[in-house]
Amino acid sequence: MPLYEYRCKSCGEKEEKLEGFEAPTEHDCAKCGTPKGMNRQISLNSFTLAGGGWHAQGYMGGTPGKHASAPATPSPVGGCAGGCACHPVKSGN
Numbered sequence: 001m002p003l004y005e006y007r008c009k010s011c012g013e014k015e016e017k018l019e020g021f022e023a024p025t026e027h028d029c030a031k032c033g034t035p036k037g038m039n040r041q042i043s044l045n046s047f048t049l050a051g052g053g054w055h056a057q058g059y060m061g062g063t064p065g066k067h068a069s070a071p072a073t074p075s076p077v078g079g080c081a082g083g084c085a086c087h088p089v090k091s092g093n
Helices: none
Strands: 003-008 014-018 038-040
Touching: none
Parallel strands: none
Antiparallel strands: 003 014, 003 038
8 A cells, every 4th residue: 555645734743644546636634623624645665676687687678788879898997987967978989
């Protein structure tokens, strides 16, 4: 079940509720009593795609690995691994 965040449009009260997908998007505020005052908010989630795996190896179709970037060459001084602001892109290629 998803955790939904709500905020009252009258008093600003916030609450979180663990509800099913079919839960209403608004309900009465328990603090100030405004009918349908609590509105569901759009919030960030904790789901991220990082590292290797299906998203980096061609989930969009085509040849696996086609959409993944090539590994960067390690910096000889032990800093970053390239592909950043401190390693300028060579023009003319």
